[in-house]
Amino acid sequence: MSKTKPAETPLMQQHKAIKAKYPDAVLLFRVGDFYETFGPDAIIASQVLGITLTRRNNGGASDSELAGFPHHALDTYLHKLVKAGYRVAICDQLEDPKTVKGIVKRGVTEMVTPGTATNDKLLDFNSNNFLAAVHIQNDRYGLSFLDISTGEFLIAEGDREYADKLLMGFKPAEVIFQRHHQRRFKEEFGSRFYTYTLDEWIFSRQYAEESLLKHFDTHSLKGFGIEGSDQGVVAAGAILHYLKETEHPNLQHITSIQHLVQTDHLWMDRFTIRNLELIHKSSEG
Structure with missing residues (x-):
């Protein structure tokens, strides 16, 4: 008897939908006070940024790679990713989590590429x-x-x-x-x-x-x-x-x-x- 694949969590379903719109960018996904990366993006982030790569069961057929950093460190890590030649999609929380029941609405607020950078850093x-x-x-x-x-x-x-x-x-x-x-x-x-x-x-x-x-x-x-x-x-x-x-x-x-x-x-x-x-x-x- 085959095992039933665990269903994806609402958070990972949301991440998957947003990532599908930006397949060639590293997606920085805001979760609370952190920007998280998942799967291949997490591997890239870990290698380029020197941050810890872990595996976590986020719902789905298998565990997923995970790497994140505090939101206040965005400028520092964004600089490293762009200078390394990566396109970066910054996905923020568009609602106050305290006022929302269930999943928080998220969306990409900025795409940063080597030629479109405006951040002073x-x-x-x-x-x-x-x-x-x-x-x-x-x-x-x-x-x-x-x-x-x-x-x-x-x-x-x-x-x-x-x-x-x-x-x-x-x-x-x-x-x-x-x-x-x-x-x-x-x-x-x-x-x-x-x-x-x-x-x-x-x-x-x-x-x-x-x-x-x-x-x-x-x-x-x-x-x-x-x-x-x-x-x-x-x-x-x-x-x-x-x-x-x-x-x-x-x-x-x-x-x-x-x-x-x-x-x-x-x-x-x-x-x-x-x-x-x-x-x-x-x-x-």
Whole structure:
């Protein structure tokens, strides 16, 4: 006579449902005063963070790996996970447990990736933390760069050599591009970047323009001087989509977008000047 599999607890059913929405992220699941990780996430957390890995029967066919840490240590551990190249979904309690009978409602309040970090402890104040998008269309490359912490938003367009030059110069913390171009991207730009791929439909001119118009609350992109860079606009639209997908709704500080003109030195000079200004300010203070 076969043994009946123990039923999953309501807590683990809730965790399973939320994890299914973020399968490629380490899910930090708030339980009381702790953030817990389960299964494969717990193994990663234990290895990267150096915290104890245990096994606990949480309901289900077998025991599950478990690793957790106090909620007040989130910034410290989040920094380590992101710097190790992991996407992290932070799942918080959306109700006061004291006022709820049964399971507490939970949901992901923020997704943190190498290119979307806004927490001061995750950033280096001596350099930008750019998220880049690359749109490949035949032999043309549209690029967009956004530093979500400062609001700097840029687009460019050119051939493969120019795209490589920009990626080398900006050194983005994360690059997003079309999923079906994974092999081509690796062949042309190598494996030196943290990358994430998105569905093809996201990289459409119409969708990108609609996203940009909505974000900037305007009826035309002409005032930004970017309407002639179709591939760059598509890349910028992909960035806005990605920010929405990763639970970053507060983007009011991103108030403009600039077009990088394809010259040999102009884009380099801009960042050289900016760095010199930072050095000058630090010497004064």
